[in-house]
Amino acid sequence: MAIALEGYHDIFSSLWEMGMPLFTESISTAAIVFSSSGEPIQFLFNPKFWEELPRYDRDFVVCHEMLHVILNHGFRSVNLPDQDVANIAADLAVNHLLISRFGFVRELLRDWENLVWVDTVFRDSSSIPPSTLTFEEFYELIRRSFRVRFCALADQHLFLPDAGAGSLSNPRAAKEVDALLQDLGSGLLEDLISELGREAEKTVERGDQIVGITMKVAQPVPPKIAWESIVRRQCKRSSEPRKVPGWVFPDRRFAGVHGVIPPGFSTSSGQQSEKHRQKCVFFIDASGSVWDLRNRFFAVAASLPEKEYEVILCSFDCSVYLLDLAKPEIKGGGGTSFAILEKWIVNELRGAYPDVVFVLTDGMGDLVRPKMPERWHWLLTMDYRQCVPSGSAVHLLSNFW
Numbered sequence: 001m002a003i004a005l006e007g008y009h010d011i012f013s014s015l016w017e018m019g020m021p022l023f024t025e026s027i028s029t030a031a032i033v034f035s036s037s038g039e040p041i042q043f044l045f046n047p048k049f050w051e052e053l054p055r056y057d058r059d060f061v062v063c064h065e066m067l068h069v070i071l072n073h074g075f076r077s078v079n080l081p082d083q084d085v086a087n088i089a090a091d092l093a094v095n096h097l098l099i100s101r102f103g104f105v106r107e108l109l110r111d112w113e114n115l116v117w118v119d120t121v122f123r124d125s126s127s128i129p130p131s132t133l134t135f136e137e138f139y140e141l142i143r144r145s146f147r148v149r150f151c152a153l154a155d156q157h158l159f160l161p162d163a164g165a166g167s168l169s170n171p172r173a174a175k176e177v178d179a180l181l182q183d184l185g186s187g188l189l190e191d192l193i194s195e196l197g198r199e200a201e202k203t204v205e206r207g208d209q210i211v212g213i214t215m216k217v218a219q220p221v222p223p224k225i226a227w228e229s230i231v232r233r234q235c236k237r238s239s240e241p242r243k244v245p246g247w248v249f250p251d252r253r254f255a256g257v258h259g260v261i262p263p264g265f266s267t268s269s270g271q272q273s274e275k276h277r278q279k280c281v282f283f284i285d286a287s288g289s290v291w292d293l294r295n296r297f298f299a300v301a302a303s304l305p306e307k308e309y310e311v312i313l314c315s316f317d318c319s320v321y322l323l324d325l326a327k328p329e330i331k332g333g334g335g336t337s338f339a340i341l342e343k344w345i346v347n348e349l350r351g352a353y354p355d356v357v358f359v360l361t362d363g364m365g366d367l368v369r370p371k372m373p374e375r376w377h378w379l380l381t382m383d384y385r386q387c388v389p390s391g392s393a394v395h396l397l398s399n400f401w
Contacts, residue, residue, distance in 0.1 A: 286332020
């Protein structure tokens with residue numbers, strides 16, 4: 001599980017390794033609890049609920065639980081008069097953060113339409129609010145709205161005041177949770193805070209809870225992570241600000257003067273950081289060998305934030321077909337040529353070479369010689385690499401799910 005969670009953020013895998021997964025029938029779904037006796041954090045799961053969850057949904061539920069605790073939704077909701085509304089508001093904040101900042105694709109979740117999202121809760125309202133609101137803003141908005149739907153929660157909110165003596169709203173365990181987060185290191189915490197945005201600013205003291213009869217779970221075999229995590233991780237890496245070299249020429253009049261910096265003269269190298277909107281090109285083999293992955297391929301491409309990424313989606317056989325993300329359909333059905341992909345980039349993008357290129361294929365085609373092979377990532381359904389250019393990255397989908 002830790003390996004799978006790392007694909008979304010190191011905070012999730014680190015917290016998982018600090019805790020202990022336990023089965024209990026005292027809850028109906030899932031929860032996180034903290035022991036007042038100093039025992040490890042406990043991840044509680046109803047056995048039947050856990051057994052029926054697909055693997056991807058299990059990752060989502062665990063990360064969902066962790067964000068509730070990290071964002072201190074227990075203490076933030078303790079004095080609110082309407083706890084049913086607080087339930088929905090907390091899930092709205094957490095669910096949309098998992099999609100927008102941590103790389104989950106909601107369309108891959110089982111029954112995602114029945115979970116808490118702005119477009120399901122406010123489906124009958126005159127307008128859909130932005131998904132970037134904080135827990136408190138969602139709470140006030142729901143209370144003012146007459147047409148909202150109380151959708152299914154992803155977990156059991158034991159942090160609410162009516163959860164009893166083990167409520168996370170109890171401030172006694174604040175030091176325990178803070179200590180767990182501090183153990184993760186300052187670098188990891190800073191990265192987490194940047195991902196959480198305004199919601200992180202609302203966190204205050206945290207609480208503890210003791211709940212349920214438990215039984216130990218055998219050490220699980222770490223599941224494979226979804227191959228979509230490769231796409232998200234590589235896009236994030238190549239979107240980091242680049243160093244753009246600049247040239248500084250000192251005034252020749254001061255060539256013989258040492259130790260003196262004239263006004264207006266800088267001794268820096270002239271390098272500047274430049275962050276641009278990332279150009280990501282997705283190619284899916286339309287010869288028929290990977291068509292069963294077309295829905296997931298479309299979903300992961302559509303999940304990239306438009307303000308940060310320029311996503312170009314194409315299918316190909318012996319020709320390249322530009323696709324529309326708003327119209328999920330794939331063209332093709334012929335043979336397979338990889339050489340045409342580079343030709344299409346050169347001719348259609350007119351010198352603006354992509355920051356990252358993904359090719360979903362079985363690997364069987366002709367040779368391609370990209371101008372920048374290091375930017376290419378091959379997602380192969382078969383271990384057939386003869387046509388993959390040197391310098392490109394290969395990701396075998398058999399190592400994922």
